[in-house]
Amino acid sequence: MLSKTPLGAPIWADANTPDLARDLDFYMRLFKWSSFGTGEEFGDYTELCLGSTVSVARAVGGLAPNPPGNPDAVSAWGVAFHVADCFRAAADAEKLGAQIISHPVRVGDDLVYAALKDPDGGAFGLFEPMSERVGFMAHGEPGSAVWFEYVYDGAPVEAMQFYSELLNWSVKTPEDDEPSHDAPYVGLWTHGHLTGGSVEFGGARMAIGPEVRMKPHWLVCFGTDSVDLTAAKAVDLGGRVAVAPVDDPGGRMAVLVSPTGAHFTIMSSKPMD
Structure with a gap:
Protein backbone atom coordinates (compact mmCIF):
# COMPACT_ATOMS: atom_id res chain seq x y z
CA MET A 1 0.00 0.00 0.00
CA LEU A 2 1.40 3.40 -1.03
CA SER A 3 -0.18 5.29 1.87
CA LYS A 4 -0.14 4.53 5.58
CA THR A 5 -3.68 5.90 5.76
CA PRO A 6 -6.20 3.04 6.07
CA LEU A 7 -8.48 2.45 3.11
CA GLY A 8 -11.70 4.38 3.63
CA ALA A 9 -10.16 6.87 6.07
CA PRO A 10 -9.59 10.59 5.43
CA ILE A 11 -6.37 10.96 3.48
CA TRP A 12 -6.47 14.67 2.57
CA ALA A 13 -8.17 17.94 3.42
CA ASP A 14 -8.10 21.21 1.53
CA ALA A 15 -10.03 24.44 1.10
CA ASN A 16 -10.96 26.55 -1.88
CA THR A 17 -10.32 30.26 -1.49
CA PRO A 18 -11.28 33.49 -3.25
CA ASP A 19 -8.18 35.17 -1.80
CA LEU A 20 -5.13 32.91 -1.64
CA ALA A 21 -2.78 35.52 -0.18
CA ARG A 22 -5.20 36.45 2.61
CA ASP A 23 -5.92 32.85 3.58
CA LEU A 24 -2.27 31.85 3.48
CA ASP A 25 -1.40 34.66 5.87
CA PHE A 26 -4.25 33.65 8.21
CA TYR A 27 -3.50 29.92 8.38
CA MET A 28 0.28 30.21 8.41
CA ARG A 29 0.18 32.60 11.36
CA LEU A 30 -2.58 30.69 13.17
CA PHE A 31 -0.98 27.23 12.97
CA LYS A 32 2.64 28.17 12.16
CA TRP A 33 2.32 26.36 8.84
CA SER A 34 4.63 26.80 5.88
CA SER A 35 3.39 26.75 2.29
CA PHE A 36 4.70 25.33 -0.97
CA GLY A 37 3.03 26.37 -4.25
CA THR A 38 2.70 24.04 -7.25
CA GLY A 39 2.70 26.78 -9.89
CA GLU A 40 0.38 27.65 -12.76
CA GLU A 41 0.47 24.11 -14.20
CA PHE A 42 -1.64 22.92 -11.24
CA GLY A 43 -3.70 26.07 -10.79
CA ASP A 44 -1.44 27.56 -8.09
CA TYR A 45 -2.57 24.85 -5.67
CA THR A 46 -0.66 25.38 -2.42
CA GLU A 47 0.38 22.68 0.03
CA LEU A 48 0.31 23.51 3.74
CA CYS A 49 2.93 21.88 5.93
CA LEU A 50 4.45 21.59 9.36
CA GLY A 51 8.15 22.37 9.01
CA SER A 52 9.77 25.28 7.22
CA THR A 53 11.94 23.59 4.61
CA VAL A 54 11.24 21.04 1.89
CA SER A 55 13.49 18.46 3.54
CA VAL A 56 11.52 18.42 6.80
CA ALA A 57 8.06 19.62 5.68
CA ARG A 58 5.14 17.33 6.45
CA ALA A 59 1.90 18.00 4.59
CA VAL A 60 -1.29 18.70 6.56
CA GLY A 61 -3.59 20.04 3.83
CA GLY A 62 -3.92 22.38 0.89
CA LEU A 63 -5.42 25.60 -0.47
CA ALA A 64 -6.84 25.91 -3.98
CA PRO A 65 -7.66 29.30 -5.56
CA ASN A 66 -11.24 29.50 -6.82
CA PRO A 67 -11.55 28.66 -10.52
CA PRO A 68 -11.90 31.57 -12.97
CA GLY A 69 -15.54 30.62 -13.58
CA ASN A 70 -16.47 31.11 -9.92
CA PRO A 71 -13.90 33.50 -8.44
CA ASP A 72 -16.05 34.72 -5.53
CA ALA A 73 -17.15 31.35 -4.13
CA VAL A 74 -17.12 31.29 -0.33
CA SER A 75 -14.20 29.33 1.07
CA ALA A 76 -14.92 25.87 2.50
CA TRP A 77 -12.83 22.97 3.77
CA GLY A 78 -13.33 19.56 2.20
CA VAL A 79 -12.28 16.00 3.02
CA ALA A 80 -11.12 13.26 0.66
CA PHE A 81 -11.18 9.56 1.51
CA HIS A 82 -8.60 6.92 0.60
CA VAL A 83 -9.74 4.46 -2.08
CA ALA A 84 -7.86 1.75 -3.97
CA ASP A 85 -9.52 2.55 -7.32
CA CYS A 86 -10.99 6.03 -7.77
CA PHE A 87 -12.87 5.18 -10.99
CA ARG A 88 -14.56 2.16 -9.44
CA ALA A 89 -15.32 3.98 -6.18
CA ALA A 90 -16.88 6.92 -8.03
CA ALA A 91 -19.09 4.55 -10.05
CA ASP A 92 -20.12 2.74 -6.85
CA ALA A 93 -20.90 6.06 -5.16
CA GLU A 94 -23.13 7.11 -8.03
CA LYS A 95 -25.04 3.81 -7.81
CA LEU A 96 -25.57 4.51 -4.10
CA GLY A 97 -27.13 7.89 -4.83
CA ALA A 98 -24.16 10.28 -4.90
CA GLN A 99 -23.75 13.05 -7.45
CA ILE A 100 -20.43 13.26 -9.28
CA ILE A 101 -19.24 16.89 -9.39
CA SER A 102 -15.97 16.15 -11.17
CA HIS A 103 -15.19 12.74 -12.61
CA PRO A 104 -11.96 10.98 -11.63
CA VAL A 105 -8.93 12.76 -13.02
CA ARG A 106 -5.25 11.92 -12.76
CA VAL A 107 -3.16 14.66 -11.14
CA GLY A 108 0.38 14.32 -12.44
CA ASP A 109 1.95 11.04 -11.40
CA ASP A 110 0.76 11.34 -7.81
CA LEU A 111 -2.96 10.65 -7.50
CA VAL A 112 -6.41 10.21 -9.00
CA TYR A 113 -9.16 12.41 -7.56
CA ALA A 114 -12.92 12.80 -7.92
CA ALA A 115 -15.28 15.31 -6.26
CA LEU A 116 -18.80 14.24 -5.28
CA LYS A 117 -21.85 15.09 -3.18
CA ASP A 118 -23.41 12.43 -1.00
CA PRO A 119 -27.16 11.69 -1.21
CA ASP A 120 -27.84 14.39 1.42
CA GLY A 121 -25.79 17.01 -0.44
CA GLY A 122 -22.58 16.89 1.60
CA ALA A 123 -19.42 17.41 -0.45
CA PHE A 124 -16.51 14.95 -0.27
CA GLY A 125 -13.66 13.63 -2.38
CA LEU A 126 -12.27 10.25 -3.40
CA PHE A 127 -8.47 10.05 -3.47
CA GLU A 128 -6.39 7.24 -4.96
CA PRO A 129 -2.69 7.74 -4.13
CA MET A 130 -0.17 6.70 -6.77
CA SER A 131 2.86 7.94 -4.85
CA GLU A 132 4.13 7.83 -1.29
CA ARG A 133 4.52 11.63 -1.48
CA VAL A 134 0.81 12.45 -1.25
CA GLY A 135 -1.77 12.50 1.52
CA PHE A 136 -1.33 13.44 5.16
CA MET A 137 2.30 13.36 6.22
CA ALA A 138 1.36 14.61 9.70
CA HIS A 139 -1.82 13.94 11.66
CA GLY A 140 -2.95 13.50 15.24
CA GLU A 141 -0.73 16.30 16.57
CA PRO A 142 -1.00 20.06 17.10
CA GLY A 143 -1.22 21.87 13.78
CA SER A 144 -2.53 18.86 11.88
Whole structure:
Protein backbone atom coordinates (compact mmCIF):
# COMPACT_ATOMS: atom_id res chain seq x y z
CA MET A 1 0.00 0.00 0.00
CA LEU A 2 1.40 3.40 -1.03
CA SER A 3 -0.18 5.29 1.87
CA LYS A 4 -0.14 4.53 5.58
CA THR A 5 -3.68 5.90 5.76
CA PRO A 6 -6.20 3.04 6.07
CA LEU A 7 -8.48 2.45 3.11
CA GLY A 8 -11.70 4.38 3.63
CA ALA A 9 -10.16 6.87 6.07
CA PRO A 10 -9.59 10.59 5.43
CA ILE A 11 -6.37 10.96 3.48
CA TRP A 12 -6.47 14.67 2.57
CA ALA A 13 -8.17 17.94 3.42
CA ASP A 14 -8.10 21.21 1.53
CA ALA A 15 -10.03 24.44 1.10
CA ASN A 16 -10.96 26.55 -1.88
CA THR A 17 -10.32 30.26 -1.49
CA PRO A 18 -11.28 33.49 -3.25
CA ASP A 19 -8.18 35.17 -1.80
CA LEU A 20 -5.13 32.91 -1.64
CA ALA A 21 -2.78 35.52 -0.18
CA ARG A 22 -5.20 36.45 2.61
CA ASP A 23 -5.92 32.85 3.58
CA LEU A 24 -2.27 31.85 3.48
CA ASP A 25 -1.40 34.66 5.87
CA PHE A 26 -4.25 33.65 8.21
CA TYR A 27 -3.50 29.92 8.38
CA MET A 28 0.28 30.21 8.41
CA ARG A 29 0.18 32.60 11.36
CA LEU A 30 -2.58 30.69 13.17
CA PHE A 31 -0.98 27.23 12.97
CA LYS A 32 2.64 28.17 12.16
CA TRP A 33 2.32 26.36 8.84
CA SER A 34 4.63 26.80 5.88
CA SER A 35 3.39 26.75 2.29
CA PHE A 36 4.70 25.33 -0.97
CA GLY A 37 3.03 26.37 -4.25
CA THR A 38 2.70 24.04 -7.25
CA GLY A 39 2.70 26.78 -9.89
CA GLU A 40 0.38 27.65 -12.76
CA GLU A 41 0.47 24.11 -14.20
CA PHE A 42 -1.64 22.92 -11.24
CA GLY A 43 -3.70 26.07 -10.79
CA ASP A 44 -1.44 27.56 -8.09
CA TYR A 45 -2.57 24.85 -5.67
CA THR A 46 -0.66 25.38 -2.42
CA GLU A 47 0.38 22.68 0.03
CA LEU A 48 0.31 23.51 3.74
CA CYS A 49 2.93 21.88 5.93
CA LEU A 50 4.45 21.59 9.36
CA GLY A 51 8.15 22.37 9.01
CA SER A 52 9.77 25.28 7.22
CA THR A 53 11.94 23.59 4.61
CA VAL A 54 11.24 21.04 1.89
CA SER A 55 13.49 18.46 3.54
CA VAL A 56 11.52 18.42 6.80
CA ALA A 57 8.06 19.62 5.68
CA ARG A 58 5.14 17.33 6.45
CA ALA A 59 1.90 18.00 4.59
CA VAL A 60 -1.29 18.70 6.56
CA GLY A 61 -3.59 20.04 3.83
CA GLY A 62 -3.92 22.38 0.89
CA LEU A 63 -5.42 25.60 -0.47
CA ALA A 64 -6.84 25.91 -3.98
CA PRO A 65 -7.66 29.30 -5.56
CA ASN A 66 -11.24 29.50 -6.82
CA PRO A 67 -11.55 28.66 -10.52
CA PRO A 68 -11.90 31.57 -12.97
CA GLY A 69 -15.54 30.62 -13.58
CA ASN A 70 -16.47 31.11 -9.92
CA PRO A 71 -13.90 33.50 -8.44
CA ASP A 72 -16.05 34.72 -5.53
CA ALA A 73 -17.15 31.35 -4.13
CA VAL A 74 -17.12 31.29 -0.33
CA SER A 75 -14.20 29.33 1.07
CA ALA A 76 -14.92 25.87 2.50
CA TRP A 77 -12.83 22.97 3.77
CA GLY A 78 -13.33 19.56 2.20
CA VAL A 79 -12.28 16.00 3.02
CA ALA A 80 -11.12 13.26 0.66
CA PHE A 81 -11.18 9.56 1.51
CA HIS A 82 -8.60 6.92 0.60
CA VAL A 83 -9.74 4.46 -2.08
CA ALA A 84 -7.86 1.75 -3.97
CA ASP A 85 -9.52 2.55 -7.32
CA CYS A 86 -10.99 6.03 -7.77
CA PHE A 87 -12.87 5.18 -10.99
CA ARG A 88 -14.56 2.16 -9.44
CA ALA A 89 -15.32 3.98 -6.18
CA ALA A 90 -16.88 6.92 -8.03
CA ALA A 91 -19.09 4.55 -10.05
CA ASP A 92 -20.12 2.74 -6.85
CA ALA A 93 -20.90 6.06 -5.16
CA GLU A 94 -23.13 7.11 -8.03
CA LYS A 95 -25.04 3.81 -7.81
CA LEU A 96 -25.57 4.51 -4.10
CA GLY A 97 -27.13 7.89 -4.83
CA ALA A 98 -24.16 10.28 -4.90
CA GLN A 99 -23.75 13.05 -7.45
CA ILE A 100 -20.43 13.26 -9.28
CA ILE A 101 -19.24 16.89 -9.39
CA SER A 102 -15.97 16.15 -11.17
CA HIS A 103 -15.19 12.74 -12.61
CA PRO A 104 -11.96 10.98 -11.63
CA VAL A 105 -8.93 12.76 -13.02
CA ARG A 106 -5.25 11.92 -12.76
CA VAL A 107 -3.16 14.66 -11.14
CA GLY A 108 0.38 14.32 -12.44
CA ASP A 109 1.95 11.04 -11.40
CA ASP A 110 0.76 11.34 -7.81
CA LEU A 111 -2.96 10.65 -7.50
CA VAL A 112 -6.41 10.21 -9.00
CA TYR A 113 -9.16 12.41 -7.56
CA ALA A 114 -12.92 12.80 -7.92
CA ALA A 115 -15.28 15.31 -6.26
CA LEU A 116 -18.80 14.24 -5.28
CA LYS A 117 -21.85 15.09 -3.18
CA ASP A 118 -23.41 12.43 -1.00
CA PRO A 119 -27.16 11.69 -1.21
CA ASP A 120 -27.84 14.39 1.42
CA GLY A 121 -25.79 17.01 -0.44
CA GLY A 122 -22.58 16.89 1.60
CA ALA A 123 -19.42 17.41 -0.45
CA PHE A 124 -16.51 14.95 -0.27
CA GLY A 125 -13.66 13.63 -2.38
CA LEU A 126 -12.27 10.25 -3.40
CA PHE A 127 -8.47 10.05 -3.47
CA GLU A 128 -6.39 7.24 -4.96
CA PRO A 129 -2.69 7.74 -4.13
CA MET A 130 -0.17 6.70 -6.77
CA SER A 131 2.86 7.94 -4.85
CA GLU A 132 4.13 7.83 -1.29
CA ARG A 133 4.52 11.63 -1.48
CA VAL A 134 0.81 12.45 -1.25
CA GLY A 135 -1.77 12.50 1.52
CA PHE A 136 -1.33 13.44 5.16
CA MET A 137 2.30 13.36 6.22
CA ALA A 138 1.36 14.61 9.70
CA HIS A 139 -1.82 13.94 11.66
CA GLY A 140 -2.95 13.50 15.24
CA GLU A 141 -0.73 16.30 16.57
CA PRO A 142 -1.00 20.06 17.10
CA GLY A 143 -1.22 21.87 13.78
CA SER A 144 -2.53 18.86 11.88
CA ALA A 145 -5.90 17.20 11.33
CA VAL A 146 -6.90 15.14 14.36
CA TRP A 147 -10.61 14.45 13.75
CA PHE A 148 -13.32 14.68 11.09
CA GLU A 149 -16.97 15.35 11.81
CA TYR A 150 -20.07 15.25 9.65
CA VAL A 151 -22.80 17.73 10.61
CA TYR A 152 -26.32 16.95 9.43
CA ASP A 153 -29.82 18.20 10.28
CA GLY A 154 -31.20 14.71 10.79
CA ALA A 155 -30.36 11.29 12.18
CA PRO A 156 -26.58 10.84 11.75
CA VAL A 157 -26.79 7.05 11.60
CA GLU A 158 -29.00 7.38 8.50
CA ALA A 159 -26.67 9.86 6.80
CA MET A 160 -23.71 7.54 7.38
CA GLN A 161 -25.34 4.51 5.75
CA PHE A 162 -24.10 5.72 2.35
CA TYR A 163 -20.51 6.05 3.54
CA SER A 164 -20.53 2.74 5.38
CA GLU A 165 -21.56 0.94 2.20
CA LEU A 166 -19.13 2.83 -0.03
CA LEU A 167 -16.06 2.90 2.22
CA ASN A 168 -16.61 -0.09 4.53
CA TRP A 169 -17.05 1.98 7.68
CA SER A 170 -18.49 0.83 10.96
CA VAL A 171 -20.99 3.29 12.43
CA LYS A 172 -21.23 2.96 16.20
CA THR A 173 -23.61 4.63 18.65
CA PRO A 174 -22.09 5.61 22.02
CA GLU A 175 -22.18 3.02 24.79
CA ASP A 176 -24.30 3.71 27.87
CA ASP A 177 -21.21 4.35 29.99
CA GLU A 178 -19.69 6.88 27.56
CA PRO A 179 -20.00 10.66 28.08
CA SER A 180 -23.21 12.05 26.60
CA HIS A 181 -23.28 14.38 23.59
CA ASP A 182 -25.42 17.50 23.14
CA ALA A 183 -27.04 16.01 20.01
CA PRO A 184 -27.50 12.51 18.49
CA TYR A 185 -24.04 11.21 17.57
CA VAL A 186 -22.30 8.20 16.03
CA GLY A 187 -18.61 7.28 15.91
CA LEU A 188 -16.98 6.40 12.57
CA TRP A 189 -14.50 3.55 12.27
CA THR A 190 -12.62 2.24 9.27
CA HIS A 191 -10.83 -1.07 8.85
CA GLY A 192 -7.67 -2.36 7.21
CA HIS A 193 -5.22 -0.41 9.35
CA LEU A 194 -1.58 -1.43 8.91
CA THR A 195 -1.63 -2.96 12.37
CA GLY A 196 -4.56 -5.14 11.36
CA GLY A 197 -7.04 -3.39 13.65
CA SER A 198 -9.67 -0.72 13.12
CA VAL A 199 -9.36 2.99 13.75
CA GLU A 200 -11.88 5.63 14.86
CA PHE A 201 -11.23 8.72 12.76
CA GLY A 202 -14.30 10.85 13.35
CA GLY A 203 -17.98 11.12 14.03
CA ALA A 204 -21.31 12.34 12.72
CA ARG A 205 -23.78 14.39 14.72
CA MET A 206 -27.07 16.18 14.36
CA ALA A 207 -26.76 19.90 13.59
CA ILE A 208 -27.40 22.28 16.48
CA GLY A 209 -28.06 26.02 16.68
CA PRO A 210 -27.09 27.99 13.55
CA GLU A 211 -25.76 24.79 11.90
CA VAL A 212 -29.37 23.78 11.19
CA ARG A 213 -29.46 26.40 8.41
CA MET A 214 -26.31 25.00 6.78
CA LYS A 215 -26.09 22.22 4.22
CA PRO A 216 -24.74 18.86 5.46
CA HIS A 217 -20.97 19.19 5.59
CA TRP A 218 -17.72 17.71 6.82
CA LEU A 219 -15.75 19.66 9.42
CA VAL A 220 -11.98 19.27 9.54
CA CYS A 221 -10.71 19.40 13.13
CA PHE A 222 -7.14 20.63 13.68
CA GLY A 223 -5.22 19.94 16.85
CA THR A 224 -3.90 22.67 19.12
CA ASP A 225 -2.21 22.87 22.50
CA SER A 226 -4.68 25.55 23.61
CA VAL A 227 -8.15 25.87 22.10
CA ASP A 228 -8.82 29.16 23.90
CA LEU A 229 -5.59 30.85 22.83
CA THR A 230 -5.94 29.66 19.22
CA ALA A 231 -9.55 30.90 19.05
CA ALA A 232 -8.49 34.33 20.35
CA LYS A 233 -5.61 34.43 17.88
CA ALA A 234 -7.94 33.60 14.98
CA VAL A 235 -10.04 36.67 15.81
CA ASP A 236 -6.91 38.85 15.95
CA LEU A 237 -5.99 37.56 12.48
CA GLY A 238 -9.33 38.50 10.94
CA GLY A 239 -11.33 35.30 11.49
CA ARG A 240 -14.22 34.76 13.87
CA VAL A 241 -15.52 32.24 16.37
CA ALA A 242 -18.70 30.39 15.35
CA VAL A 243 -18.83 28.12 18.41
CA ALA A 244 -16.99 29.38 21.49
CA PRO A 245 -14.53 27.03 23.25
CA VAL A 246 -16.38 24.29 25.09
CA ASP A 247 -15.56 20.97 26.70
CA ASP A 248 -16.75 18.05 24.56
CA PRO A 249 -16.55 14.28 25.27
CA GLY A 250 -13.59 14.16 22.86
CA GLY A 251 -11.77 17.13 24.42
CA ARG A 252 -12.02 20.92 24.42
CA MET A 253 -13.09 22.34 21.04
CA ALA A 254 -14.26 25.41 19.15
CA VAL A 255 -15.53 26.12 15.64
CA LEU A 256 -13.75 28.93 13.82
CA VAL A 257 -14.36 30.72 10.52
CA SER A 258 -11.56 31.97 8.30
CA PRO A 259 -11.56 35.53 6.88
CA THR A 260 -12.97 34.13 3.61
CA GLY A 261 -15.75 32.09 5.27
CA ALA A 262 -14.37 28.56 5.74
CA HIS A 263 -15.62 26.78 8.88
CA PHE A 264 -13.19 24.46 10.68
CA THR A 265 -12.75 23.08 14.17
CA ILE A 266 -9.88 23.25 16.61
CA MET A 267 -9.63 20.80 19.44
CA SER A 268 -7.29 19.44 22.03
CA SER A 269 -5.37 16.84 20.05
CA LYS A 270 -7.19 13.53 19.70
CA PRO A 271 -4.72 11.15 18.04
CA MET A 272 -5.73 8.90 15.17
CA ASP A 273 -4.46 5.43 16.08
